[in-house]
Amino acid sequence: GGVALEPVTQADLTEYGNHALLAGAELGEMLKFENALLCRAGTNKNGDSIDEQGIEELAATMNFLPVDDEHISDKIIGFFVKPRAEGDKLYTSGVLYARRFPDIVAQVQNGTKKLSVEAVAQKAICSVCGKGFASSTGYCEHLRNKTGVRKLYGLKAKGGATVFHPAWDTSFDTNGFV
Numbered sequence: 001g002g003v004a005l006e007p008v009t010q011a012d013l014t015e016y017g018n019h020a021l022l023a024g025a026e027l028g029e030m031l032k033f034e035n036a037l038l039c040r041a042g043t044n045k046n047g048d049s050i051d052e053q054g055i056e057e058l059a060a061t062m063n064f065l066p067v068d069d070e071h072i073s074d075k076i077i078g079f080f081v082k083p084r085a086e087g088d089k090l091y092t093s094g095v096l097y098a099r100r101f102p103d104i105v106a107q108v109q110n111g112t113k114k115l116s117v118e119a120v121a122q123k124a125i126c127s128v129c130g131k132g133f134a135s136s137t138g139y140c141e142h143l144r145n146k147t148g149v150r151k152l153y154g155l156k157a158k159g160g161a162t163v164f165h166p167a168w169d170t171s172f173d174t175n176g177f178v
Contacts, residue, residue: 030078031098031105036172038062038080038160039117041088044167049127049151052088057155058119059085059092065159067094069104071118073159077101080160090117092160104162108172113162115170122154 039058043049050058062083066076078096092115098105107113125132126140128148133139142148 029097029099030095032093032095033108033172034093035091036093036115037170038083038090038092038115039168039170040090043149046167047146047149048167049149050155052085054152054155055088055090056085058090058117058157059083061155061157062090062092062160065157067096067115068118068159068161069101070163071116071161077104077162083157108162111172113164114166115172116161116163116166117168118158118160119152119155120158121152121156123152125151125153127151 039050039055041050041052041055060083062080065080066073067078067080069075069077076097077100078094080092080094083090083092096105096108104113123132123134124136124139124143126142126148127150128142129140131140133143136143140148143150
């Protein structure tokens with residue numbers, strides 16, 4: 001289904017703390033989204049697993065981080081605000097630079113682009129052999145060959161992206177886009 005976005009208002013600028021990312025922006029250049037599901041506890045399509053503590057860790061480190069497109073880190077199309085953990089789900093709101101990226105925003109509105117989280121973990125534990133790793137360079141054969149699930153701990157958000165094929169079952173809440 002389609003997603004309606006609304007222009008960032010002066011009240012939004014105040015609520016978002018007149019953040020430096022908004023400096024110089026004219027009203028109408030950016031559109032906001034509310035209550036988007038960014039990820040959930042469990043195992044995603046990439047074989048990564050996080051628990052509710054991981055959801056809380058991501059929420060605590062997500063505010064004002066960039067939204068890029070297709071995980072291309074120098075193609076920043078917006079930023080996140082008001083992330084929150086609700087049980088096993090991470091919801092967030094944010095702003096997209098609609099004037100600069102009208103095609104991408106249109107793909108968000110028509111539902112073809114979804115959200116994906118970008119994060120790092122202090123530790124990964126293999127679901128097959130139980131070994132723990134602080135870096136992917138020393139992974140066991142199960143994690144290297146993706147025959148095991150990578151259980152992630154000590155998560156820190158690095159941002160997120162709009163993507164065609166997210167690893168988590170994510171969505172923009174069409175009721176949250178007004």
